[in-house]
Amino acid sequence: xxxxxxxxxxxxxxxxxxxxxxxxxxxxxxxxxxxxxxxxxxxxxxxxxxxxxxxxxxxxxxxxxxxxxxxxxxxxxxxxxxxxxxxxxxxxxxxxxxxxxxxxxxxxxxxxxxxxxxxxxxxxxxxxxxxxxxxxxxxxxxxxxxxxxxxxxxxxxxxxxxxxxxxxxxxxxxxxxxxxxxxxxxxxxxxxxxxxxxxxxxxxxxxxxxxxxxxxxxxxxxxxxxxxxxxxxxxxxxxxxxxxxxxxxxxxxxxxxxxxxxxxxxxxxxxxxxxxxxxxxxxxxxxxxxxxxxxxxxxxxxxxxxxxxxxxxxxxxxxxxxxxxxxxxxxxxxxxxxxxxxxxxxxxxxxxxxxxxxxxxxxxxxxxxxxxxxxxxxxxxxxxxxxxxxxxxxxxxxxxxxxxxxxxxxxxxxxxx
Ligand SMILES: [Mn+2]
Numbered sequence: 001x002x003x004x005x006x007x008x009x010x011x012x013x014x015x016x017x018x019x020x021x022x023x024x025x026x027x028x029x030x031x032x033x034x035x036x037x038x039x040x041x042x043x044x045x046x047x048x049x050x051x052x053x054x055x056x057x058x059x060x061x062x063x064x065x066x067x068x069x070x071x072x073x074x075x076x077x078x079x080x081x082x083x084x085x086x087x088x089x090x091x092x093x094x095x096x097x098x099x100x101x102x103x104x105x106x107x108x109x110x111x112x113x114x115x116x117x118x119x120x121x122x123x124x125x126x127x128x129x130x131x132x133x134x135x136x137x138x139x140x141x142x143x144x145x146x147x148x149x150x151x152x153x154x155x156x157x158x159x160x161x162x163x164x165x166x167x168x169x170x171x172x173x174x175x176x177x178x179x180x181x182x183x184x185x186x187x188x189x190x191x192x193x194x195x196x197x198x199x200x201x202x203x204x205x206x207x208x209x210x211x212x213x214x215x216x217x218x219x220x221x222x223x224x225x226x227x228x229x230x231x232x233x234x235x236x237x238x239x240x241x242x243x244x245x246x247x248x249x250x251x252x253x254x255x256x257x258x259x260x261x262x263x264x265x266x267x268x269x270x271x272x273x274x275x276x277x278x279x280x281x282x283x284x285x286x287x288x289x290x291x292x293x294x295x296x297x298x299x300x301x302x303x304x305x306x307x308x309x310x311x312x313x314x315x316x317x318x319x320x321x322x323x324x325x326x327x328x329x330x331x332x333x334x335x336x337x338x339x340x341x342x343x344x345x346x347x348x349x350x351x352x353x354x355x356x357x358x359x360x361x362x363x364x365x366x367x368x369x370x371x372x373x374x375x376x377x378x379x380x381x382x383x384x385x386x387x388x389x390x391x392x393x394x395x396x397x398x399x400x401x402x403x404x405x406x407x408x409x410x411x412x413x414x415x416x417x
Contacts, residue, residue: 001123004044004240006224007055007159007191008210009037010093012068014060025322029284032245034071036212039242040224041075045082049226050123052084055191055208056091056159061135069101080106087118087127091159091191092172095132110157115145119152124232128185129157132173142175145183153232154185159192162199165207169193180205186234187227194218196225196239204237212243216286216324219247246278247324248285254330255291263295264310271314275321282320287311288327296332300404301411332407343413351406355399365398 011033022029044052059068079086086107095112103109108118112131119126126149130141141158148154160173162180169192177199180188188205195218196209208225210218222243228236252270257263275283289299299307307328315321354360 001051001125001229002047002049003051003053003125003155003227003229004040004049004224005053005055005187005189005206005208005227006040006211007189007208008057008091008194009033009054009059009212010057010210010214011037011059011072012063013214014062021324022322025282025284028282029245029322032243032282033212033214035244036222036242037072037075039244040211041078043224043240043242044079044084047226050084051120051125052079052086053127053155053157053189054086054088055157055189056089056132057093057191057210058088058090059094059097061093061096063097063099066099066101069099073101073103076107077104080104085120087129087157089129089157089159089191090131092132092135092137092170095137096135115141117146117149119149124152125155125229126152127155127157128183132159135172137173138171139173140175140179141173142179142183148184151232153187153229153234154183156180156183156185156188158188158190160190161192162190162205165193165197165199167193167195177205196222198237204234206237208239212245213247216247216249216284219249221246241279243281245282245284248274248278248283249288250274250285251288251290253291254289254293254295257291257293257295260295260298260306260310263293264314267310268314268317271318271321275318280320282322284322284324286325286327287323288329290329292331292333294333296330297407297411299328299330299411300407301409303412332410344410347406347409347413351402355402361398364401365394368397368401 013033018026018030059072076086084106087110088107089110090112110116110118110129110131112133115128115130117126117128128145142156142160145156158173160175161169161171163174163176172192181200181203186203188203190205190207193207194210195207197207199205199207206225209222211222211224213219213222221241223239223241226238226240227234250270252267254263254266257266271285274285302308311323311326315323354364
C-alpha cells in the first residue's frame with residue numbers, strides 16, 4: 001500500500017506584484033500551483049497510489065469566486081474515477097475562505113469541530129485529523145487527537161507550527177515533537193511549513209513542503225512525500241519533485257573577468273547550469289553578480305544597456321528562463337578607469353554625508369516609499385516575498401539605494417562601458 005502526502009498547495013495564490021513584473025511569463029508562473037497540482041494528480045493515477053493525504057492550505061483565503069474550488073473538485077473527480085481515496089483537512093488559509101463546495105464522494109474533508117478518525121479497513125489504515133475552524137487557531141489541536149487504533153497503521157493529519165520548526169510561519173495550532181510522539185502513531189502528515197522537513201523517523205513526522213514555490217524565499221525543489229507500507233509498517237519514505245517552475249538564486253562571481261566577453265561567457269555558463277539543475281522546468285531566477293572586478297562601475301551604470309541586453313540574450317537562448325530580478329553586487333577593483341579623483345571623492349563624501357544624517361535619511365526614505373507605493377500595491381510583493389516571508393529592513397533598503405546611487409554616478413562619470 002502506498003500513500004502520497006502533500007500540503008500547502010495554495011491554489012491560485014494572487015501574486016499581484018509578480019503579474020506586473022513577469023510580462024508574458026506571468027501566466028505560467030502564477031499558474032504554476034495549478035499546473036503542479038495537475039501533475040500530482042497525474043502521478044497518483046500513473047503510479048496507482050491508493051490514498052492521497054492533503055494537510056491543509058489547499059487554496060488561498062482571499063478568493064471571492066468558486067474558480068479555485070471548482071478546479072480542485074474537478075481534479076478530485078479524476079481520482080474518483082480511478083478509485084483513489086482522498087483525506088484532507090483545512091489549514092489557516094482555507095479556513096479563512098468562506099466558500100464551500102461539495103466534493104466527489106472519494107474525498108473526506110475532516111471536521112473542523114473535533115478531531116475524528118477515518119478508518120480504511122481494506123487498507124489497514126486509520127487517519128486521525130481535524131480541520132481549522134478559523135484562521136487563527138492558537139490551541140494545540142494534536143493534544144486532543146484520538147488514541148492509536150490497535151492493529152492499524154495510524155496516521156495523524158495536522159496543520160501545525162511545530163515548536164522549533166515554524167521559521168517565519170505563524171505559530172498556529174502549535175505543538176512539540178514530543179506531543180506527536182506521545183500519540184504512538186506511525187506517521188504524522190503535517191502541513192503549514194513550506195520547507196520540506198523530516199522532524200523525526202520513529203515515528204515519522206514530516207512536512208512535505210509546499211507543492212509549488214511561489215516566491216524566491218521558497219527556492220529549490222518542491223513536491224510531495226511518497227510513503228510505502230509493507231506488512232502494516234512504514235517501509236519507505238521518499239520525496240517526489242512535482243513542481244513546474246523552479247525558483248533559484250543564480251550567483252555569478254565575476255571576479256576573474258576583466259572583459260565583457262569573459263563576463264558574458266561566464267553568465268551563459270552559470271545560467272545553463274541552473275537550467276540543467278531544474279531538469280527542464282521553467283526557472284524563475286534572481287541573478288546576482290558578485291566579486292571584485294574592474295568592470296564594476298560599467299556594470300552598475302550600464303550606460304548603453306549592454307548588460308541588460310546580454311542578460312536578455314542569455315534568457316532567449318536558454319528559453320524557460322525568467323529573471324525575477326538582476327542584482328549587481330560587484331565591487332570595483334583597484335585601478336578603475338575613473339580619471340578625476342577629486343570628482344570621485346566628492347561623490348563618495350556626499351553619499352556618506354547623506355548616510356550619516358538623520359534628516360537626509362528620513363527625506364530620502366520618504367521619497368523611496370513614494371516611488372514604491374506608486375509601482376506596487378505592497379512593498380512585500382515588490383521583492384517577491386509572501387506574507388509569511390522575510391521582513392524587510394527599511395534601513396538596509398536605504399543603504400543599498402545609496403550604494404547604488406554612488407556606483408551608478410561613478411560609472412557614468414568614468415564614461416566607460
Ligand atoms: Mn498554513
